[in-house]
Amino acid sequence: MTVIDKLLAKRGCHTLESSLSSYFSLRNMFVLTCCVSLLVLLCLPALDSTQVGSNDKPIIGILAQDLSKPPENKTSYIAASYVKFLEAAGARVVPIRINQTDKEYRRLFDSMNGVLFPGGGASIVSSGYQRSAKIFYEMSLEAKQRGDLFPIWGTCLGLEQLLLLTNGVSLLTRTNTSDVSLPLDFTKEAKGSRMFRDFPAELMDALALEPLTENSHQWSLPMEAFNRSNTLTSFYKVLSTNTDGKIEFLSTMEAFDYPIYGTQWHPEKNAFEWRKPYVEHTPLGVRLTFYMAEFFVGEARKNLHRFAAKDEESQALIYNFSPVRASAESVFEQIYYF
Numbered sequence: 023m024t025v026i027d028k029l030l031a032k033r034g035c036h037t038l039e040s041s042l043s044s045y046f047s048l049r050n051m052f053v054l055t056c057c058v059s060l061l062v063l064l065c066l067p068a069l070d071s072t073q074v075g076s077n078d079k080p081i082i083g084i085l086a087q088d089l090s091k092p093p094e095n096k097t098s099y100i101a102a103s104y105v106k107f108l109e110a111a112g113a114r115v116v117p118i119r120i121n122q123t124d125k126e127y128r129r130l131f132d133s134m135n136g137v138l139f140p141g142g143g144a145s146i147v148s149s150g151y152q153r154s155a156k157i158f159y160e161m162s163l164e165a166k167q168r169g170d171l172f173p174i175w176g177t178c179l180g181l182e183q184l185l186l187l188t189n190g191v192s193l194l195t196r197t198n199t200s201d202v203s204l205p206l207d208f209t210k211e212a213k214g215s216r217m218f219r220d221f222p223a224e225l226m227d228a229l230a231l232e233p234l235t236e237n238s239h240q241w242s243l244p245m246e247a248f249n250r251s252n253t254l255t256s257f258y259k260v261l262s263t264n265t266d267g268k269i270e271f272l273s274t275m276e277a278f279d280y281p282i283y284g285t286q287w288h289p290e291k292n293a294f295e296w297r298k299p300y301v302e303h304t305p306l307g308v309r310l311t312f313y314m315a316e317f318f319v320g321e322a323r324k325n326l327h328r329f330a331a332k333d334e335e336s337q338a339l340i341y342n343f344s345p346v347r348a349s350a351e352s353v354f355e356q357i358y359y360f
């Protein structure tokens with residue numbers, strides 16, 4: 023609910039109180055409707071509630087991932103665009119390095135307010151990335167049972183990792199989607215979804231009509247395979263699909279009962295990556311980056327974990343590392359190496 027909506031609802035309720043004894047004019051009917059809607063909003067389950075201003079200092083982890091050709095003394099990386107994506111919406115970032123102990127991951131989980139699984143080329147079956155993703159995914163599910171909402175976002179490889187963690191068996195298929203920007207084919211669930219319901223109509227229209235979403239993946243989950251998996255259909259709500267001309271695949275999803283979200287496309291690239299000619303840097307493309315980031319950081323604001331000590335927080339933050347200019351062959355502008 024926007025501030026304006028809230029003020030209106032509040033004023034409406036007050037008016038109702040003071041005029042209950044008077045006749046039921048059309049206005050009072052309207053006011054009553056406002057109050058009832060407010061009550062309905064207040065009664066929605068935890069996942070849908072807006073806990074305004076609960077955490078204004080959200081800290082979000084980004085998974086580092088294994089390098090196929092590591093520079094000397096380095097083992098993993100994070101593309102800087104994911105860091106900028108979250109920072110642009112008011113979050114601070116902690117790199118989650120691969121091959122830490124379970125205990126170290128648990129301590130980070132208890133200290134942070136969400137985690138992002140970025141895109142890339144690591145194995146989703148066996149890698150440092152896969153191991154840390156699995157640990158955070160399981161901790162998030164377990165936390166939800168205690169009423170502790172710990173949001174997870176998966177982009178591209180991250181979405182594929184989420185699907186595999188949920189389903190246990192990979193249902194991915196090769197698609198011709200390596201280098202293309204596409205409009206989203208929204209499902210009828212999109213408009214009322216947690217992810218998109220507060221998006222401006224102008225941006226939703228642009229998303230549906232213009233090729234704003236950058237796709238650079240060789241694998242996708244066909245809708246036909248998704249539909250056949252009871253595990254997936256009962257866990258995830260599909261918000262959009264796309265097609266490579268032959269195969270219709272899942273492109274945006276949110277979990278029904280968990281604060282878990284994924285896009286097969288890259289919302290961070292419109293504002294922050296310049297290496298591919300088909301990335302849309304138009305004003306609406308760039309707004310897409312910020313609205314997606316704001317949504318996920320908003321989810322993290324509902325989480326109240328924090329570091330036990332300022333020192334520990336300070337040492338964990340990405341500010342202790344510097345990104346470097348990526349090589350000419352890279353798809354990224356800047357990379358953090360660990």
Ligand SMILES: *[C@@H]1O[C@H](CO)[C@@H](O)[C@H](O)[C@H]1NC(C)=O
Nearest residue numbers: 092093094095096097359360
């Ligand atoms: C890698 O680590 C070794 C041992 O600490 C050090 O001597 C060497 O200079 C490092 N190489 C680079 C490129 O930093």
Ligand SMILES: *[C@@H]1O[C@H](CO)[C@@H](O)[C@H](O)[C@H]1NC(C)=O
Nearest residue numbers: 088097120121148149150153
């Ligand atoms: C990290 O762990 C994975 C398996 O979990 C292993 O394949 C990889 O070699 C390890 N990487 C490093 C740098 O230790």
Ligand SMILES: *[C@@H]1O[C@H](CO)[C@@H](O)[C@H](O)[C@H]1NC(C)=O
Nearest residue numbers: 198199200201202203266267
């Ligand atoms: C793959 O898609 C591109 C358009 O994005 C098209 O130009 C190309 O012909 C397609 N390749 C195959 C093998 O279908």
Ligand SMILES: *[C@@H]1O[C@H](CO)[C@@H](O)[C@H](O)[C@H]1NC(C)=O
Nearest residue numbers: 244245246247248249250270
């Ligand atoms: C998958 O299921 C949805 C909802 O039941 C349906 O609209 C869609 O056509 C199905 N898609 C495929 C490819 O089976």
